[in-house]
Amino acid sequence: MANGARDxxxxxxxxxxxxxxxxxxxxxxxxxxxIVNERTRARVLAAIEETGYxxxxxxxxxxxxxxxxxxxxxxxxxxxxxxxxxxxxTHSLTESxxxxxxxxxxxxxxxxxxxxxxxxxxxxxxxxxxAVLTDTFLDDPRPAALGARGLPFVAFGRPWGDPDAPHAxxxxxxxxxxxxxTTYLRERGHTRIGFLGVDATGVSADRREGWAAGMAGSxxxxxxxxxxxxxxxxxxxxxAAAVLRDRGATALVCASDSLALGAVGVFRNESADIPVIxxxxxxxxxxxxxxxxxxxxxxxxxxxxxxxxxxxxxGPPRRVLLEPTLVLRNLxxxxx
Amino acid sequence: MANGARDxxxxxxxxxxxxxxxxxxxxxxxxxxxIVNERTRARVLAAIEETGYxxxxxxxxxxxxxxxxxxxxxxxxxxxxxxxxxxxxTHSLTESxxxxxxxxxxxxxxxxxxxxxxxxxxxxxxxxxxAVLTDTFLDDPRPAALGARGLPFVAFGRPWGDPDAPHAxxxxxxxxxxxxxTTYLRERGHTRIGFLGVDATGVSADRREGWAAGMAGSxxxxxxxxxxxxxxxxxxxxxAAAVLRDRGATALVCASDSLALGAVGVFRNESADIPVIxxxxxxxxxxxxxxxxxxxxxxxxxxxxxxxxxxxxxGPPRRVLLEPTLVLRNLxxxxx
Numbered sequence: 001m002a003n004g005a006r007d008x009x010x011x012x013x014x015x016x017x018x019x020x021x022x023x024x025x026x027x028x029x030x031x032x033x034x035i036v037n038e039r040t041r042a043r044v045l046a047a048i049e050e051t052g053y054x055x056x057x058x059x060x061x062x063x064x065x066x067x068x069x070x071x072x073x074x075x076x077x078x079x080x081x082x083x084x085x086x087x088x089x090t091h092s093l094t095e096s097x098x099x100x101x102x103x104x105x106x107x108x109x110x111x112x113x114x115x116x117x118x119x120x121x122x123x124x125x126x127x128x129x130x131a132v133l134t135d136t137f138l139d140d141p142r143p144a145a146l147g148a149r150g151l152p153f154v155a156f157g158r159p160w161g162d163p164d165a166p167h168a169x170x171x172x173x174x175x176x177x178x179x180x181x182t183t184y185l186r187e188r189g190h191t192r193i194g195f196l197g198v199d200a201t202g203v204s205a206d207r208r209e210g211w212a213a214g215m216a217g218s219x220x221x222x223x224x225x226x227x228x229x230x231x232x233x234x235x236x237x238x239x240a241a242a243v244l245r246d247r248g249a250t251a252l253v254c255a256s257d258s259l260a261l262g263a264v265g266v267f268r269n270e271s272a273d274i275p276v277i278x279x280x281x282x283x284x285x286x287x288x289x290x291x292x293x294x295x296x297x298x299x300x301x302x303x304x305x306x307x308x309x310x311x312x313x314x315g316p317p318r319r320v321l322l323e324p325t326l327v328l329r330n331l332x333x334x335x336x
Numbered sequence: 337m338a339n340g341a342r343d344x345x346x347x348x349x350x351x352x353x354x355x356x357x358x359x360x361x362x363x364x365x366x367x368x369x370x371i372v373n374e375r376t377r378a379r380v381l382a383a384i385e386e387t388g389y390x391x392x393x394x395x396x397x398x399x400x401x402x403x404x405x406x407x408x409x410x411x412x413x414x415x416x417x418x419x420x421x422x423x424x425x426t427h428s429l430t431e432s433x434x435x436x437x438x439x440x441x442x443x444x445x446x447x448x449x450x451x452x453x454x455x456x457x458x459x460x461x462x463x464x465x466x467a468v469l470t471d472t473f474l475d476d477p478r479p480a481a482l483g484a485r486g487l488p489f490v491a492f493g494r495p496w497g498d499p500d501a502p503h504a505x506x507x508x509x510x511x512x513x514x515x516x517x518t519t520y521l522r523e524r525g526h527t528r529i530g531f532l533g534v535d536a537t538g539v540s541a542d543r544r545e546g547w548a549a550g551m552a553g554s555x556x557x558x559x560x561x562x563x564x565x566x567x568x569x570x571x572x573x574x575x576a577a578a579v580l581r582d583r584g585a586t587a588l589v590c591a592s593d594s595l596a597l598g599a600v601g602v603f604r605n606e607s608a609d610i611p612v613i614x615x616x617x618x619x620x621x622x623x624x625x626x627x628x629x630x631x632x633x634x635x636x637x638x639x640x641x642x643x644x645x646x647x648x649x650x651g652p653p654r655r656v657l658l659e660p661t662l663v664l665r666n667l668x669x670x671x672x
Contacts, residue, residue: 081620084420087422104441106439283420287597
C-alpha cells in the first residue's frame with residue numbers, strides 16, 4: 001500500500017506493475033538509458049509521458065541518500081531593527097540554494113546545544129545533507145560539535161577566538177567597515193570620535209578595532225581614547241550617546257543601527273550637531289536617514305551555498321571575508 | 337552501496353546484514369513487536385541500542401508517504417519596514433510546526449504561478465505534505481490552483497474578492513484595527529481624520545473601511561470625507577501626508593508603518609501637531625515612537641499549523657479571523 005499509487009498519482013511501483021517490468025528497469029530508463037533495450041525504453045518513456053509519473057523525491061533520496069536539503073536555525077527577532085539583515089540573508093540563501101536544486105529547512109532552537117542536537121538528529125535520519133550556522137560567538141561550541149559528527153556546514157560568521165578553526169566560513173569584515181566610517185569622519189575634521197559597541201567580544205570587538213585603527217594619529221589616545229568608548233550599554237544607544245557627548249565626542253561610530261538610532265534620537269531632540277554612523281544599513285537607518293555600514297548579505301549567502309556545494313562534493317572548507325560598504329546619508333550638514 | 341552504512345552510520349540494510357535477519361524483521365521489531373519472537377526481538381533491540389541505529393526519515397517517508405514538511409514561499413523584503421512582520425511570522429510558523437514534528441521548507445518564486453508550480457512539483461514528489469500561502473491578493477489564483485491539485489494548504493490572508501472560497505485561511509481583522517485607531521482619535525476630539533492607504537484593494541481596502549466606519553457620525557462625509565482619503569501614493573507617506581494636512585486633516589490613520597513614518601517625518605520637521613497611527617507595530621514604529629495597530633502574528637502562525645494538521649488528518653478547512661491591538665505611543669501631547 002505504502003508504495004502504491006496515492007491520490008491517483010503514479011509511483012515507480014504502480015508504473016512497474018502496469019507495464020510488467022521491474023522497478024530497476026524504470027530506474028535504468030531514467031538514469032542509465034543506454035543499458036535498456038530500445039523497445040522497453042520506448043514503452044517506459046511513453047508510459048511516463050502518459051501517466052505523468054515523476055521519480056519520487058523519497059525514492060531518489062533512498063537511492064542517493066541525499067535529501068537535497070540544508071538545515072538552518074531561524075532565530076527569534078530579539079532586535080527587530082538589526083533582525084532585518086537575517087531576513088535578507090535567509091531569503092538570499094533560499095534563492096541561492098534553489099538555483100542548485102537545494103532547499104532550506106528551518107528549525108528553531110532555544111540554544112546552541114539544542115541547535116546542534118536538532119541538526120544532528122535531522123542529519124542522522126538523512127532529512128538534511130548539510131547545515132548553515134549563523135550568529136557565531138566567542139567559544140562557539142557548534143563548529144567542533146558538527147565537525148565531530150561529520151555534518152557538512154558553513155558558518156556565516158568567523159570562529160571568534162579560534163582563527164585557525166578548520167571549518168568553512170563566510171564573514172563580512174566589520175573592522176574594515178568601522179575603519180571606513182571613522183576615517184570618513186576624521187577627513188571631515190573630527191578628532192574626538194566616540195564608539196558605541198554592544199559588548200566587548202566577537203562581532204562588536206571587531207567593529208571596535210576598526211574604530212580604534214581609524215583613531216590612530218588623531219592625537220586622542222590612551223585614557224583619553226578609552227573614555228570615548230562605550231560598550232557596556234547593550235541596546236540603550238541613547239544613554240551611551242549622551243555619556244559620550246558629555247565626554248566631548250563630536251561624532252559617533254556605532255556597532256549597530258539600533259544603537260545609532262538611539263544616539264540620533266538624543267542629538268535631534270537637543271539639536272546637537274553630532275554626526276552618527278550605524279552598522280548594517282537596516283530599513284530603519286534608511287527610513288530615518290542615518291548613515292550606516294552595509295553588509296553584502298546577498299553575496300555572503302551565494303558564497304555560503306557555493307562553499308557548501310563544494311563540501312558536499314568532497315571539496316575543501318573554504319573561508320571568505322567580504323568587504324562592507326559605507327552608505328552616507330544626511331551628513332552634508334556636518335561637512336567642515 | 338546506496339543503502340549501505342554511510343559515514344559509519346548504521347542503516348536498516350547494514351543492521352539486517354550484520355544480524356542476519358530481514359529488513360522486514362527489523363521494521364516489525366520497531367512497528368509491530370508483538371509478531372516477532374522474543375529472542376529475535378531482544379537481539380535486534382540490543383543491536384539497535386549498541387549501534388545507535390535510528391530509522392531513516394527517508395525510509396519512514398517511503399512507508400508513510402509523509403515528508404513531515406510544509407512548503408512556504410519566502411518573499412524578498414520589498415519594504416524592510418513592514419517586512420519585519422513576515423520575519424516574525426516565519427519564525428512562529430517554524431516553532432509551531434516543530435512542536436508537532438513538522439518542518440518548514442522554504443522556496444523563492446518570481447510570481448504566484450511559479451509559486452504554485454514549485455509547490456505542486458514538491459508535493460508531487462512527496463517532498464512536502466502541505467503548504468502555507470501568504471500575502472493573498474484580489475483574484476489570487478493560488479487557492480483554486482492548489483485546491484485543484486489536491487495539495488492541502490492554509491492561507492495567511494483572506495480570499496479577497498471571494499469571501500465564500502472553500503479553502504482554509506487565517507487572517508487579522510484589519511478593519512477592526514483602523515476602526516479602533518479612528519475611534520481613539522475621535523474620542524480625543526478629532527473630526528478631520530485622514531487615511532493613508534497603499535492601494536484600493538485587499539488589505540488596504542479592508543483597513544480603509546475601518547477608518548470610514550470610525551468616521552461615521554463625525555460630521556465629515558461625502559466629498560469632504562473623500563478628500564481626507566489618500567491611497568494612490570504607494571509608499572510615499574510624506575507626500576500624501578502633506579496633501580492631507582493641506583486639506584485640513586488634524587490626525588492620520590495609516591495602512592502601514594512605512595506610510596506612518598513618512599507622515600511623522602513631515603510633521604516633525606514642520607512642528608505640526610498632527611497625531612499619526614500606523615499599522616503592523618513594526619520595530620521602526622517602536623523605535624521612532626509611532627502608535628500602531630499590532631497583528632497577533634504568533635497566534636496566527638499557531639492557528640495555521642493547527643488547521644493544517646487538521647486538514648492532513650482529513651478535517652474541514654477552518655477559517656479564523658483574529659483581532660489586532662492598538663499600541664499607543666507618544667500621543668499624550670495630542671490629548672485634548
